[in-house]
Amino acid sequence: MSTDRPRRVNIVDVARHAGVSHQTVSRVINDSPLVAAPTRAKVRAAIEELGFRPNRLARALAGGAAREVTVLTTDTSLYGASETLSGIEDAARAAGFTVSVSVMNPVRTGGDADALARIPHLGSPAIVIAHDATTTRAMRALRATQPATTVATGGGDLADETETADWLVALDDRAVAARATRHLLDLGHRTVHYLSIPSKAPRQLGWEQALQATGRAAPVPAACDWSIASAYHAASDLLEDPEVTAILCGNDDLAVGVIRAAHDAGRRVPYDLSVVGFDDCPFAAFQVPALTTVGLDFRGLGRGAFDLLRSKLDGEAPPRPSWRQPELIVRETSAPPRSR
Amino acid sequence: MSTDRPRRVNIVDVARHAGVSHQTVSRVINDSPLVAAPTRAKVRAAIEELGFRPNRLARALAGGAAREVTVLTTDTSLYGASETLSGIEDAARAAGFTVSVSVMNPVRTGGDADALARIPHLGSPAIVIAHDATTTRAMRALRATQPATTVATGGGDLADETETADWLVALDDRAVAARATRHLLDLGHRTVHYLSIPSKAPRQLGWEQALQATGRAAPVPAACDWSIASAYHAASDLLEDPEVTAILCGNDDLAVGVIRAAHDAGRRVPYDLSVVGFDDCPFAAFQVPALTTVGLDFRGLGRGAFDLLRSKLDGEAPPRPSWRQPELIVRETSAPPRSR
DNA sequence: ATCATGAATGTTAGGGCTCACAGGAGCACC
DNA sequence: GGTGCTCCTGTGAGCCCTAACATTCATGAT
Numbered sequence: 001m002s003t004d005r006p007r008r009v010n011i012v013d014v015a016r017h018a019g020v021s022h023q024t025v026s027r028v029i030n031d032s033p034l035v036a037a038p039t040r041a042k043v044r045a046a047i048e049e050l051g052f053r054p055n056r057l058a059r060a061l062a063g064g065a066a067r068e069v070t071v072l073t074t075d076t077s078l079y080g081a082s083e084t085l086s087g088i089e090d091a092a093r094a095a096g097f098t099v100s101v102s103v104m105n106p107v108r109t110g111g112d113a114d115a116l117a118r119i120p121h122l123g124s125p126a127i128v129i130a131h132d133a134t135t136t137r138a139m140r141a142l143r144a145t146q147p148a149t150t151v152a153t154g155g156g157d158l159a160d161e162t163e164t165a166d167w168l169v170a171l172d173d174r175a176v177a178a179r180a181t182r183h184l185l186d187l188g189h190r191t192v193h194y195l196s197i198p199s200k201a202p203r204q205l206g207w208e209q210a211l212q213a214t215g216r217a218a219p220v221p222a223a224c225d226w227s228i229a230s231a232y233h234a235a236s237d238l239l240e241d242p243e244v245t246a247i248l249c250g251n252d253d254l255a256v257g258v259i260r261a262a263h264d265a266g267r268r269v270p271y272d273l274s275v276v277g278f279d280d281c282p283f284a285a286f287q288v289p290a291l292t293t294v295g296l297d298f299r300g301l302g303r304g305a306f307d308l309l310r311s312k313l314d315g316e317a318p319p320r321p322s323w324r325q326p327e328l329i330v331r332e333t334s335a336p337p338r339s340r
Numbered sequence: 341m342s343t344d345r346p347r348r349v350n351i352v353d354v355a356r357h358a359g360v361s362h363q364t365v366s367r368v369i370n371d372s373p374l375v376a377a378p379t380r381a382k383v384r385a386a387i388e389e390l391g392f393r394p395n396r397l398a399r400a401l402a403g404g405a406a407r408e409v410t411v412l413t414t415d416t417s418l419y420g421a422s423e424t425l426s427g428i429e430d431a432a433r434a435a436g437f438t439v440s441v442s443v444m445n446p447v448r449t450g451g452d453a454d455a456l457a458r459i460p461h462l463g464s465p466a467i468v469i470a471h472d473a474t475t476t477r478a479m480r481a482l483r484a485t486q487p488a489t490t491v492a493t494g495g496g497d498l499a500d501e502t503e504t505a506d507w508l509v510a511l512d513d514r515a516v517a518a519r520a521t522r523h524l525l526d527l528g529h530r531t532v533h534y535l536s537i538p539s540k541a542p543r544q545l546g547w548e549q550a551l552q553a554t555g556r557a558a559p560v561p562a563a564c565d566w567s568i569a570s571a572y573h574a575a576s577d578l579l580e581d582p583e584v585t586a587i588l589c590g591n592d593d594l595a596v597g598v599i600r601a602a603h604d605a606g607r608r609v610p611y612d613l614s615v616v617g618f619d620d621c622p623f624a625a626f627q628v629p630a631l632t633t634v635g636l637d638f639r640g641l642g643r644g645a646f647d648l649l650r651s652k653l654d655g656e657a658p659p660r661p662s663w664r665q666p667e668l669i670v671r672e673t674s675a676p677p678r679s680r
Numbered sequence: 681a682t683c684a685t686g687a688a689t690g691t692t693a694g695g696g697c698t699c700a701c702a703g704g705a706g707c708a709c710c
Numbered sequence: 711g712g713t714g715c716t717c718c719t720g721t722g723a724g725c726c727c728t729a730a731c732a733t734t735c736a737t738g739a740t
Contacts, residue, residue: 008726010725010726010727011726011727012726012727020689020690021689021690021691022690022726022727023689023690023691023728023729024688024689024690026727026728027688027689027728030728033687034687034688034689035688035689036687036688036689039688039689054726054727055401055725055726055727057397057400057401057725057726057727058401058695058725058726058727058728059726059727059728060397060727061395061397061398061401061695061696061697061725061726061727061728062694062695062726062727062728062729063694063695063727063728063729070440076416076422076425076426076441077422077423077426082416082417082422083417085416086416086417089443098442099442099443100410100440100441100442101416101440101441101442101443102438102439102440102441103429103439103441227622228622228623228625228626232626253622253623256623256626256627257626259626259628260626260627260628260630263628282567282568282593283568283593283596283623285568286568286572286596286597286599286600287596287600288599288600288603288628290600348696350695350696350697351696351697352696360719360720361719361720361721362696362697362720363698363699363719363720363721364718364719364720366697366698366699367718367719370698374717374718374719375718375719376717376718376719379718379719394696394697395695395696395697397695397696397697398695398696398697398698398725399696399697399698400697400725401695401696401697401698401725401726401727402696402697402698402699402724402725403697403698403699403724403725681740682739682740683738683739683740684737684738684739684740685736685737685738685739686735686736686737686738687734687735687736687737688733688734688735688736689732689733689734689735690731690732690733690734691730691731691732691733692729692730692731692732693728693729693730693731694727694728694729694730695726695727695728695729696725697724697725698723698724698725699722699723699724699725700721700722700723700724701720701721701722701723702719702720702721702722703718703719703720703721704717704718704719704720705716705717705718705719706715706716706717706718707714707715707716707717708713708714708715708716709712709713709714709715710711710712710713710714
């Protein structure tokens with residue numbers, strides 16, 4: 001096991017090999033137009049021959065052109081976050097950027113400064129996928145010290161802050177949550193219950209507003225964590241009340257828990273209980289019965305976040321949003337309540 | 341918008357502020373024992389006061405102690421990969437390491453060297469989550485140039501290569517695939533069909549071996565990609581044959597597609613068709629009917645990968661594997677075939 | 681011939697950190 | 711008083727790259 005450093009080929013080696021200065025090599029690898037074609041070819045050949053690959057650390061340290069983005073998030077296993085990440089990756093890759101993901105510790109206490117202290121020194125522009133308190137705080141802290149930070153969030157939590165609004169890319173899940181709620185009310189349900197995920201207050205808000213708009217008082221929402229089990233338990237409690245005929249869930253995972261709870265309680269979906277999810281996970285369309293849910297273009301949002309960041313970096317005008325608007329996808333788990 | 345670099349506080353600033361040399365500061369932040377207690381306190385105070393945070397780029401560049409791991413993978417949205425990643429994060433965080441994830445482009449052509457060229461220069465020890473050709477190749481290439489690389493894979497693909505075996509951490513999904521196949525045979529099914537995922541040959545192998553061990557010829561496996569839709573279509577075709585009564589799936593997502601296909605074909609699960617998944621995704625237990633599947637301790641595996649890497653870095657003996665063995669979890673989607 | 685112009689290249693100075701040393705202080709011992 | 715030692719601290723070089731400036735050389739206008 002060779003423990004001593006292999007001494008990688010560096011820019012000076014290449015320069016010597018090609019008979020030019022190291023700076024010329026630097027120019028070649030950075031696609032500077034200030035290199036004559038024959039020289040460029042020579043350097044390219046040397047690079048090829050020696051198997052040279054630029055050291056991204058040194059590059060970033062020297063303050064070179066940012067060919068790298070760091071994505072900050074807390075949980076890569078959540079569907080929304082991971083899809084957003086994929087979208088960022090797509091766009092970044094197309095632009096020749098390297099993506100690195102840094103997963104933050106959830107922070108429950110402390111202020112923004114505290115949150116910042118936990119972020120490793122980045123040395124590259126960053127995109128924060130803000131879907132909880134930790135990332136929201138990180139995002140604010142980061143904006144204070146770094147010129148380049150875009151945010152992708154599922155909701156409008158940060159949209160009000162003028163300081164950050166410029167740097168924000170978001171999906172309006174409040175409106176679509178209201179839309180989903182109305183869908184259930186229109187089917188004839190007396191009211192709609194809500195199972196909340198730990199974050200994404202906008203969804204809950206949309207639900208409340210839709211109920212209030214029709215003169216109904218919103219029931220107390222059932223707080224769940226990210227686990228399906230928590231939804232199963234919450235729903236089991238809820239279903240003891242025969243008046244509960246429609247449940248809106250903070251995401252599709254929770255919906256799965258609700259459907260199972262309904263099954264175990266002897267209630268059939270959608271005849272005895274309507275369930276609406278959120279996110280349109282891959283499995284939603286293939287469930288039996290197929291899940292009525294909200295389609296959210298996370299990938300598009302991720303791409304948008306990168307494009308926005310890029311435009312800021314290059315000092316260009318921000319691109320127009322190109323992602324799909326959230327939409328309610330009615331499938332098989334929502335239906336009129338059974339007439340009693 | 342301050343576009344010019346904010347000039348972060350650096351080690352020299354701290355040194356000046358504390359009235360010591362920059363090297364002493366370096367020693368303090370690296371917990372060297374060669375610093376007198378009062379000096380250490382002074383430096384600590386200065387660090388606190390100035391809000392200094394070491395620049396990880398410069399640190400890594402200078403060849404300092406590796407407090408960072410890079411995880412290489414191709415797809416963070418797959419359950420297995422993302423859970424493994426979480427496991428690595430857990431362990432790394434506990435050890436004070438920063439984790440950064442680098443997502444590779446899938447490479448379909450070219451050899452190991454080619455794969456290596458696509459990996460950005462890391463500058464830190466790496467863990468490759470090898471679950472497909474791209475990552476497997478990357479892993480081989482990386483071992484050639486970097487001293488520190490551990491691999492977490494779902495199968496024994498690489499286990500034979502003595503060169504890498506030392507650096508390998510793996511789950512024996514071949515054996516458990518055989519176990520799952522026997523489970524179905526024991527229930528009385530004449531044979532078991534298999535829907536394959538793009539990688540993880542070991543699973544397919546285990547299935548084949550289990551069938552052959554009982555003197556049966558393995559049917560032609562149906563090749564699927566990672567999408568549920570592909571499983572839906574493959575299963576729809578398969579189910580035209582009434583003799584098909586048991587299907588083993590390369591992962592739980594495929595199983596969902598199969599169950600939906602069965603539903604649409606008028607077959608009830610498990611009475612008319614038994615389905616067994618792989619991975620024990622969170623939703624598996626909550627499906628209706630609940631999915632019989634294989635539980636794989638990906639998180640434990642991830643932790644193990646990090647621990648192995650750590651031991652190599654420190655020149656210690658490799659730790660004993662501490663993750664749970666794969667196990668078949670029998671739930672509601674497997675049953676004896678209906679007597680005809 | 682004379683100068684400005686610009687393209688192509690080279691030179692130098694960092695960026696923030698760690699390594700390998702070189703020292704100085706303090707102590708014990710002969 | 712000298713020698714050797716340990717403990718702590720400082721100095722210098724170097725990691726690999728890019729920014730900014732300096733230089734060279736051809737080109738065309740005057």
